[in-house]
Amino acid sequence: MKRIEVVENGIYMVLEITKEEQVKLLHFSAIPFNEMDIVSERIHNEAFNLVELNLSGMDKPYERHGNKYIVTAPGYRMKYSSLKDERNALGRKIEITTYDEVSQVYVTTHMQFYNQISIVRFWNEVTNKGKNPQTLEYISSFNYTGIEKEGLLPRDEKMRIHVPHHSWQREMNWQTYTLPEVGLEQVQPTIDQRSSNAFEITNVGNWSSKKYLPMGYLENTEVGSSLFWQIEHNGSWHWEIGDQNGHFYLNICGPDELNAHWFKELGLGDTFTSVPVAVGVTSQGFDEAIGQLTRYRRVIRRPNKDNEELKIIFNDYMNSLWGDPTTEKEIPLIDAAAKAGCEYYCIDAGWYADGNWWDNVGEWQESKQRFPNGLKEVTDYIRKKGMIPGAWLELEVMGINCPKLKELDDTWFFIRHGKRVYDRSRYQLDFRNEKVRNYATEVIDRLINEYGIGYIKMDYNIEPGIGTEYEADSVGDGLLEHQRAYLAWLDCIFEKYPELIIENCSSGGLRMDYAMLARYSIQSTSDQENYLQYATIAANAPTGVTPEQAAIWSYPLEEGDKEEVVFNMVNSLLLRIHQSGHLARLSKERGSLVKEALDYYKTIRQDIKIATPFWPLGLSHFKDEWVCLGMKTEHKLYIAVWRRQGNKTTKEIPLIGLVNNKVSIKCTYPSYASNQFEWQEASQKLTITLEPNTARLFEIEKE
Known part of the structure; x- marks a missing residue:
């Protein structure tokens, strides 16, 4: 058994090459690994696989129940081939190659880190080096088991799934769910926890965000760790959270056969590259996660005037x-x-x-x-x-x-x-x-x-x-x-x-x-x-x-x-x-x-x-009376505040941790409204008074 421990840009990642030569992703978090958090002894063959892939005509022998993307074949039996660990202009780059002895299909998992950003871009390359053609039905871009393992509270109490519902004229409509609310409450002993169900978010077609944004956010409220991701594809994609052998997993992919009518014939020597997925971690909450994503998005974007x-x-x-x-x-x-x-x-x-x-x-x-x-x-x-x-x-x-x-x-x-x-x-x-x-x-x-x-x-x-x-x-x-x-x-x-x-x-x-x-x-x-x-x-x-x-x-x-x-x-x-x-x-x-x-x-x-966003009142919902968006740079905050219909004439905007006591505040738009706010220095709160259906923009300069 060999452990590969990576600490990079606030990311703690642990990979294991087992005595059976399988590669397991044991940990990917903003918090260091504690081996005692793994409750299942059955990680060999069955769970914690770095890669899941299905080829046609292969048996899936272990407990899986239903159509969940666990115990895929030959995903469950892939063995270690090689490791490459180097640095490029973007940051650290790790490549791990695994292979299936029977089909001689090889998978190279690419992990591109980014300097000073707590995000890794993952993608997989599948190559048929065997003597027979193969039909690829599924390949994961990111697969991680144990998403709930940190902390002591029951998973039903501590885990939150944040989903960006998205549709015409109702875009960026984030909603939050517990595991019981998505049908994944615990009804079995922890060690045996498994079911036929998974919480699935899927897009099929050429509109990549007609039902959801291709991203998500998973939060452990007990320990404060979070996992977030975006799928970088302009078409069909899928992610699911399900249970397996006492743990929960997150599996992210592009098009697949079950959902998107996708399969790919791999002739001898053919290679297929999966959809890339960016996955990040934080222990500082949602605002920091989006801040990290904002920085990452600026790095991967085409430079332009x-x-x-x-x-x-x-x-x-x-x-x-x-x-x-x-x-x-x-x-x-x-x-x-x-x-x-x-x-x-x-x-x-x-x-x-x-x-x-x-x-x-x-x-x-x-x-x-x-x-x-x-x-x-x-x-x-x-x-x-x-x-x-x-x-x-x-x-x-x-x-x-x-x-x-x-x-x-x-x-x-x-x-x-x-x-x-x-x-x-x-x-x-x-x-x-x-x-x-x-x-x-x-x-x-x-x-x-x-x-x-x-x-x-x-x-x-x-x-x-x-x-x-x-x-x-x-x-x-x-x-x-x-x-x-x-x-x-x-x-x-x-x-x-x-x-x-x-x-x-x-x-x-x-x-x-x-x-x-x-x-x-x-x-x-x-x-x-x-x-x-x-x-x-x-x-x-x-x-x-x-x-x-x-x-x-x-x-x-x-x-x-x-x-x-x-x-x-x-x-x-x-x-x-x-x-x-x-x-x-x-x-x-x-x-x-x-x-x-x-x-x-x-x-x-x-x-x-150059600014990163923050939400002093949390993300907005369409029925909210008060709405607030902030932008922060090193020396200045900008805050937009809207009030729609309702009965709360005054609202406190908490800025704790964003500014010190010595600040200057002004309403910068419109110019005719300059006295509708009060700064509470001791509590670091901005109190704003607005009539219904009005909005203001403020600047806060740090002294």
Whole structure:
């Protein structure tokens, strides 16, 4: 038996090579390993496996019950082959290779550490070195048994699972569960604890976050240790928490056969690489976990000027033109956006069609009816006004009434059961096809070269389901390879046009994942049309995306009071302003509040790009009366506070541990509200008084 103990960046990891030459992951935590925490003696063969994988046609001989990803075959019998431990520019890198004697399938587990960040990125490479082809049905990206083992309290009392529910107009909706609340209460002796059930969070399809964000947070409330993760994939993924031999495990993967209709044929010498997963630990709570994730996300992201400069985008859609642009409508909006201080101006949906455009998208040629003198007249006017022009695209689909369809064959599209896949009157293009990629590139080239476009809102409004059968081992395999081809195409676009800004939009935030966001510099967070509800989405947005990538709509109503404008603007001021609303129709007083906010944003955005988020009142829920989001740098705190309807006129915002007693506090937006707060030095609490449906932004400077 050999132990490998790793202490790196606050991570305590213990691996064991058993006398049977199996590799076990015994510990991955912010707290040092205590061997007495392992209650089961049956870790050999059955549990604590570093890797779980299924190949077709193999027996699973040990106790497993149901479809849980434990005792996979040959996962249960993989043996140690080699270890590589070195350092690279990012940090420490460990690679452990295991193999199956029967099939001669090898798995190399990659563990990339990051300097001064308590996160490891895991992924597995599976290679068939045997004499026979194999069918891979499942491969884990991260598998860890013993997630509940620290502390003395019963697991039903101490463990909390935090799940980021996520859906259209209801994004970043975190909920917390105990093990009994998800059906995993203890009803057996601890040593024998096992069942046929697991708590499963799964996404299937091309919208990676249509039900949940691809991440999670697990908390041990007794000892204060936490485990958190994000799945870096733009498609199907799965994670589950279940019980096995007296312990609970966390298993994370990309597409699999049981859930996502995925399997992969491995011929002799073939290699498959799993979806990468970032897993972190902390003993300092949720805010610190998201702080670590924020730092990590900035490291893995494509370097780009947009996330350094945080320029203000105006988009003509929300509470403005609603996808019905014309030259006549755009000119006054362009004038108003420039006067307010916007720096990009994006023409949203509809510029390419004379009338209803939904089911004929795909050619991306300007509408002469909407723009009699051409779209270039408008984009030139945008530049004349000192802004960079942008345009809306949905390049991954083609409407069923698109004229270009008569030129194309089925190889351009997703196919299932011999037929093209429909969704919402569009076909899904298959980016594995070189002709599709070339066509998409030609559209980008034309927009840049003919119209001077420097910003693209890349939308995606369908869900094509489980995948495509055309030239694929499985429909899930077709989907995965399409998704990887799309990412590779994006890489080529950014290599060709490094200054181009592309916004990731999928009916708002339905593809909010760090396969996409490692490339795109900005993420649409929602299509939420109620600015009062948007406060919750804005406050929680930094859980899913870095602040400087989190595009938040601010869309003042044409008719409203000044507090409505302020609330709208505070929604976006600590993140990435996505300005809209018909600014040309606002009263002078209300328009000046928009400009005041944009001018103020330009003075703080250099802090936003380095700040980490915190939540003095906890994460927001849609029924909360009071909502609060903070951003902290080394010397300063920014705090956004919203009050919706309710009966609590005053609220205490606890800042214990974030500041010392010597601070200066001011309400920085709006300027007319300067005396609605009180700092309680002894208790380190900020007391704020607000009327219903109002919001304020504060700066706290440490002395």
